[in-house]
Amino acid sequence: MEKLRGRAAALLADGSVALIIGYEEGTKRPRPLFCRNSESTKKLIFDSRCINNLAVYITKKELVGKDRIAVTASISTLRSILQLYVENQLSEEKLLVLTVDLNGELREFVTFDEISAYVAQFELKRGEREQEILSKIEGMNREERWKFWLGEMSHCFKCYACRSACPLCYCSKCVVEVNRPQWINPWPAPLANMEWHINRAMHMVGRCTACGACGDACPVGIPIDLITRKMMKDMAPEFGYIPGQPAKQGNALSSWKLDDREQFIR
Amino acid sequence: METKYINISGLEQWFDAISASGKRIYAPVSARGQVDFMPVKHLNEVAKEYIQTTQSVKASVYPKAEVLFSYEKVHGKVNLTDFDPESVSETVLWKVHPCDAAGFKPLSAIFNWDTTDKLINAHLLKTTVVSYSCATADESCFCTSVNGSPGNVSGSDIQLTILSDGGAIAEILTAKGEALVALLPGVFEADRGDKKEKYLVDLPAKFSLEEVNAKLNKAFNSTVWKEQSERCIGCGACAFVCPTCACFDIQEDTHGSKGRRIRCWDACGFALFTMHTSGHNPREHQSQRWRQRILHKFSYMPERLSVVGCTGCGRCSRACPVDMNILEHITSIAEQ
Numbered sequence: 001m002e003k004l005r006g007r008a009a010a011l012l013a014d015g016s017v018a019l020i021i022g023y024e025e026g027t028k029r030p031r032p033l034f035c036r037n038s039e040s041t042k043k044l045i046f047d048s049r050c051i052n053n054l055a056v057y058i059t060k061k062e063l064v065g066k067d068r069i070a071v072t073a074s075i076s077t078l079r080s081i082l083q084l085y086v087e088n089q090l091s092e093e094k095l096l097v098l099t100v101d102l103n104g105e106l107r108e109f110v111t112f113d114e115i116s117a118y119v120a121q122f123e124l125k126r127g128e129r130e131q132e133i134l135s136k137i138e139g140m141n142r143e144e145r146w147k148f149w150l151g152e153m154s155h156c157f158k159c160y161a162c163r164s165a166c167p168l169c170y171c172s173k174c175v176v177e178v179n180r181p182q183w184i185n186p187w188p189a190p191l192a193n194m195e196w197h198i199n200r201a202m203h204m205v206g207r208c209t210a211c212g213a214c215g216d217a218c219p220v221g222i223p224i225d226l227i228t229r230k231m232m233k234d235m236a237p238e239f240g241y242i243p244g245q246p247a248k249q250g251n252a253l254s255s256w257k258l259d260d261r262e263q264f265i266r
Numbered sequence: 267m268e269t270k271y272i273n274i275s276g277l278e279q280w281f282d283a284i285s286a287s288g289k290r291i292y293a294p295v296s297a298r299g300q301v302d303f304m305p306v307k308h309l310n311e312v313a314k315e316y317i318q319t320t321q322s323v324k325a326s327v328y329p330k331a332e333v334l335f336s337y338e339k340v341h342g343k344v345n346l347t348d349f350d351p352e353s354v355s356e357t358v359l360w361k362v363h364p365c366d367a368a369g370f371k372p373l374s375a376i377f378n379w380d381t382t383d384k385l386i387n388a389h390l391l392k393t394t395v396v397s398y399s400c401a402t403a404d405e406s407c408f409c410t411s412v413n414g415s416p417g418n419v420s421g422s423d424i425q426l427t428i429l430s431d432g433g434a435i436a437e438i439l440t441a442k443g444e445a446l447v448a449l450l451p452g453v454f455e456a457d458r459g460d461k462k463e464k465y466l467v468d469l470p471a472k473f474s475l476e477e478v479n480a481k482l483n484k485a486f487n488s489t490v491w492k493e494q495s496e497r498c499i500g501c502g503a504c505a506f507v508c509p510t511c512a513c514f515d516i517q518e519d520t521h522g523s524k525g526r527r528i529r530c531w532d533a534c535g536f537a538l539f540t541m542h543t544s545g546h547n548p549r550e551h552q553s554q555r556w557r558q559r560i561l562h563k564f565s566y567m568p569e570r571l572s573v574v575g576c577t578g579c580g581r582c583s584r585a586c587p588v589d590m591n592i593l594e595h596i597t598s599i600a601e602q
Contacts, residue, residue, distance in 0.1 A: 026589035192331075
């Protein structure tokens with residue numbers, strides 16, 4: 001921890017970066033911290049309790065401005081950073097990535113290739129809770145699955161915490177907010193909620209890096225992250241994805257190739 | 267107002283009598299790993315061990331989405347069907363905590379500020395509130411700092427304080443409360459002189475409202491808003507679990523020549539909330555939206571409606587994905 005704090009203070013002191021996004025102790029669990037001076041780096045912490053995906057902040061212009069910034073990144077955050085880079089949302093010149101490896105050593109990544117090599121060592125794992133609900137859902141038939149999700153979605157009140165917590169939901173205007181035409185009914189109701197969540201899932205296909213931030217953020221406890229995780233699992237063999245690694249070949253539903261094996265696309 | 271005693275089996279019998287009367291009963295139920303208000307028929311369905319429901323009880327009088335009116339155009343003539351107050355069912359809200367019951371006053375004050383709101387008034391008229399005083403609290407609770415207390419009776423028609431024998435002190439506070447007792451008056455016994463205070467959680471006040479108000483009056487251009495809101499991700503979780511947040515949106519559900527006009531929850535934390543058609547947004551940054559949230563509750567509402575817009579229930583702090591803790595933030599403003 002002292003190494004991280006020391007390095008963070010030095011980076012701010014010599015002007016290498018203008019802002020360091022990290023974690024501090026919160027009132028219940030660690031929370032995001034924004035360090036703009038050496039003094040504030042004394043509050044920095046980094047351990048397994050730090051679960052917020054900080055990649056969500058690095059595309060916010062009002063927060064990071066045009067300056068070079070640094071971020072302390074968990075494996076989940078690293079995966080999101082790689083996907084954001086693939087989607088042309090980040091540049092290496094503007095971002096320094098710090099992490100603490102399994103041996104407790106401070107690591108610094110200047111290029112995205114370095115991050116990619118580091119992340120490749122880690123397999124994407126499922127938590128026990130996720131696996132339990134996923135197995136339950138996989139055991140259901142189509143009608144039962146629809147009923148399960150309709151029941152879950154009926155609790156949604158459209159606070160959009162799932163969208164706000166997701167590093168890959170960086171659109172300045174979300175499809176749910178487009179009203180000419182109004183694609184999605186914006187009020188909370190079982191079917192209108194389903195419309196929103198299906199849209200969200202379809203926009204995440206082949207992009208989601210399974211950080212689970214959407215599910216963690218949901219105040220009403222909908223296991224919403226499982227939808228995109230399940231899609232990722234189903235898509236991987238069809239589209240040649242490796243779950244947890246960036247979609248370098250392009251996103252499944254927003255890219256096409258002349259030599260696509262399917263006829264309908266030509 | 268009258269105080270009575272009711273024993274544990276009397277409570278069950280009375281609950282069954284309310285249920286049999288045809289009134290809808292909403293009470294905290296434990297399901298899906300959360301405790302929230304749901305329709306119940308029997309007292310044994312009501313959740314026991316918990317501090318607070320995830321969502322406030324406000325949806326029972328101010329639903330997430332409600333139809334203001336519907337319309338249909340037939341041969342050039344528009345047939346309008348207005349909201350019908352008679353369509354609202356008699357409802358009993360059971361085991362409401364004092365911080366939730368206290369929320370009805372600010373909520374009603376907002377909706378009846380300049381014009382009276384037909385919808386919420388129809389719901390409030392048909393709602394009877396049976397609150398339970400609080401024997402427990404957690405680190406997010408701060409009702410005692412915002413004019414409340416674990417035994418506050420504001421907004422309640424009856425307040426029960428559960429005693430060690432499982433029975434309760436029943437404070438019958440309003441005519442609606444009396445009517446509910448009248449469904450099975452025999453189970454209510456004379457007050458035994460139990461001391462209510464003995465059964466309430468001790469929750470010292472964390473800040474003074476006057477101090478906060480004085481600080482806020484000079485804080486509009488303070489840097490505190492940006493400092494506090496940097497980590498806010500701009501979702502509406504805090505507003506939607508809040509017992510007093512009342513911001514709404516009006517939406518049109520049109521299908522050909524007929525449709526409905528719907529009022530649904532909105533939140534001042536959303537960037538879109540104040541976006542003008544021109545593209546100009548007077549609250550362009552999250553810090554301005556955070557400032558609005560705090561000033562509205564702790565400055566504008568006390569000033570204009572003579573009621574503080576926060577009941578100290580702590581739900582926003584519990585629901586926030588990034589630990590925007592309102593108690594911590596208000597305390598730090600008071601101490602500045």
